[in-house]
Amino acid sequence: METINAKIANIRENMMQELDSAGSSESLQALRVRYLGKRGELTQMLRSLGNLPPEKRPAAGQALNELRQEIEAALEARSLLIARAEDEAREATDFVDVTLPPRGRGWGGFHPVVQTMNEIIDIFVGMGFSVAYGPEIEDDFHNFEALNIPPHHPARDMQDTFYLDNGRLLRTHTSPVEVRAMLRWGAPLRIIVPGKVYRRDSDQTHSPMFHQLEGLLIDEDVSLADLKGCLNTFVGAIFGRPLDSRFRASYFPFTEPSLEMDVECFACSGRNPSCRICKGTGWLEILGCGMTHPNVLRYGGIDPDRYNGFAWGMGPDRVAMLKYGLTDLRVLFEGHGSFLTGGGY
Amino acid sequence: MRISWKWLNEFCKIPLSPEEAAERLTVTGCEVESIERPCSTLKGLIVGKVEKLQVHPERSDLFVAEVELGGPRVQCVTAAQNLREGDTVPYGAPGSVIADGTVLGKRTFDSVVSVGMMLSAEEIGLPGIADEFGILRLPAGLTAGEDLIKALNLDDCILEISITPNRGDLLSLIGLARECYGVIEGSTLEKQELKPPRIGDPGSVSWDGLTLADPGCPLYGLSFAPSVQIRPSPMGTRIRLAFSGIRSINNIVDATNYIMLVTGQPLHAFDLDRLPAREITVRGAREGERFRTLDGQDHTLAEGDLLITSGGIPVALAGVMGGENSEITAETKSVAFESAFFEPLRVSRTARRLGMGTEASYRFSRGVDPSRVLPTLSCLFEYLLKDGAHQVEENVRVVSSRSWEKRRIPLTRRKMHRVLLWDDLEQASKILQKLDLKEISATGEKRVFEIPTSRADLSIEEDLIEEVGRLRGYESVPSRIPPLLHGTGRVGDEVEAHRRIRVAAMSRGFLEIVTYSFINPKWVEWLRIPETDPRSRGFRLTNPISQDQSLMRTTLLPGLLQALQTNLRSGWKDPIRLFEVGRVFLPGEEGEDHRESLRMAGVSWNGKERRILHEPYLKDDVLSLKADVLALCGSRGQIPDFSAGSEPFGHAGQTAELRLEGKPCGYLTSIKPGILRELEIPGPVFAFELDIESLLPEKGFRFGQVVRYPAVYRDISLIAPLSRPAASVEEDLRKLGGSLLRELVLFDVYQGAGIPEGTRSLAFSLAYGDPGRTLRDEEVDAIHEQLRRNLSEKGYILR
């Protein structure tokens, strides 16, 4: 018994020492084989239990089993430590410079006008307006006559028109959709009409094609106050903060009264006489609007005595240019990658 | 329109600075675009009197003048030929500044010292007022040494006003004065009344008749000045015309323009002796009739144009311009003045068609005040008498076929309140009366107003509400968010589809562009689109700005390819993917006028000679773009079918036709190398175009069963003819694979050695599974074996 106990103590001591110095999973495996393998020291001792007198066997067996469990646990603990250390060493050499360019494709990019148009749409949808569409190739009736602009009327000079070889024209504004919508849905009505429009005009601030967003609200007892509230809310939402506004009298054949809305220059608020954005006036012209002319309501099959309404038309191109600080309208439609990605190459 | 501030103040005294008045006018609807001070650079100029004038002692082309300046005298050298002793002239002493900013000084001309300068019209900034070459000779009555600016009333400013087309009444000083009186608190109105002329037979001129043969001219007046002397207008007139942007011609023509500026009624002067007959008839032009206007231009007239004729010969294009055959010349002795009312739309149509926007046509198109037609002639004569161009006031010959009733318009409390949220009729009436509207009846709920004939724009109650609203100021109307919401606003399918697809595209590296809807018609040819293809039959603009923007696009491809070209030309080298969403315009089918179809198209170009780190990963081909197309359609829950297709511009072997539920919805292709060569785009370029309308019905996204039991995998490899699309082989596998075939993936395609000519080998990995249990191997073997047999029977060679 003495000798067995001494042997066990000896093995325990040796084993623990060697375990401490085992630095790799290989040396750990060697230890395992040496003690617990088929010919391992402990295995041999267990086999030699039969040589002991029967009354000593249980105690010796128990002691050996305890040692075996102890060794296994120690090996396991050591193995975890070594694996982690080895992983760390490997990760340290498996280095990727994360400042290298990415592989694969990045974000493409949006067009400022389409983006702005979508933002405008959402603002008005939030106020109960629904999106309506109409054709870009229009007839004289919808583009002019139904909007109270008879043939040869000088108001036609305000909008130089493109004509097509099929006798039609390219709509000069999104307003023709007003009458189409009234005829289709009747009153009450709240619609916005985003889309492209065309005028025979080209310079730095005019493009022969540009965008408009028309709005129309028809109901019982509509007031200029509703128009002002609706458009002031819009301005605050699109420019991110409430801006001062003013409404100037103006003229459009299809509204009566007719107004133009100016908003406070968001760049200088009128405090910079040489401001490039507002040219020192402190105001930015942003849209035309007014109360729908009774003749237009009649063309739309709506009784102007019972219902009235307001309408406006704005230029999302201009809003986008203001929002993103752009100066030349025409480059919007040339597809320059350098312009649209914001940095060139 | 350019308006002299001082002149305007003769008609309405305005107690504000020009800037303040401009602000107020702008807010109330007369947009003042700028305020100019034409003579503001001038400094220190005075009136000088030429006391002595001698030829320069050494140079015969120069004169030496002794100029009296109201005390001191100076010596001045000039090359001008037009001076006489006793003339008064503008003079600038050393240190004074002329129009172009030059500071004057002393100069010596061949030993004669010249102190300061005598000045021409141009040098004082008013080239238009010169009536001869040389130094500007001033009118008599000015004193030497007097301040020039004050003497000539040059300390004026010019308001450039943009008048809306409905306000013809504002194209006159009288009208504008009335507006100022209405909108500017504290202003006082002067000189509004015009004197009616004496009507009857002219005493000194024999005249046969006036005939109105076209309803386009309901009122025509003619008056005569039988003996006039043609000369330059007085200086004051020349300056005012110059300030108003009108060129001075001679005293007679200037008089008509000057009076037109005052009353808004255009006048025309005929040389009486050059009229073909002592008779005038106003009639409609005959189609194709020719006429030469006084600017020397020949015009071909159309039916509907109005002509003034004399003895059957046209002498003026009514309301637009007079004829060369009867215009006033230096030799003119007697004059007939015309003042008439022409139907606005008739004049407007003629002027627009002929591109002749004149001061007259501008005013007639917007409607002149019929009540001023004849009084304007008395105004003119008053002016001529004062000027001394003419001695006696003559009777006016008049013919008219219509009278003008003053319109009456009610203003009700209810409607005014509805729009302005304000119902003070008493106050409203006061506002309207300032604009010369006369209240003719009043009850608590309603007032009725009589409208002056000058205000043709006022015809319904809403017009009166506008007048009240704008004069009161729209800032006085409160602001509220519209109540009475009837339901939620809807973005709608089209916007929703557009948005989803757009975001999907941008996420996959596509850059959004917007290009013009009109393209160069050559694109049809460049893209080799045959005449049988409806895309070759786009609509043409009849009046394009330029040829390369003259055809309505029938596909989005040209815009994208052009953008690609633009980028390449500017040196772009990186791979680029572009997309656009927009409409194309196609000929209509059966009874349709035309068809507008919302499309989305994209192109991808792989970049050029750009060394990048991960080169192989960014190269697109038809199949990589197919993944994009599937992703875009997938964003709407749609999966299109791809089959071999053909496009006129597509690579014959790399073009797919896309279908949704059997209906064609677009293409995917590699652009023909030949086309790219012609477009100077180093290929390849991959492109697709989708019809967004076919993606509008969102296919409610489907979700599958949860799978809890793993599938069992088997491979199958078979040989199929090259002509059989992979999709059709897959379809066979699916059909023959039984209900437990859950998934199949094509993982290898091979053709070449070991495989018969004209065939290829396809290898698939098949997953069998049952959502409710784990399949046993034997079970799967049996199913798979059955599939192999079925495939053999179908004619496939299994490997």
Ligand SMILES: [Zn+2]
């Ligand atoms: Zn500013």
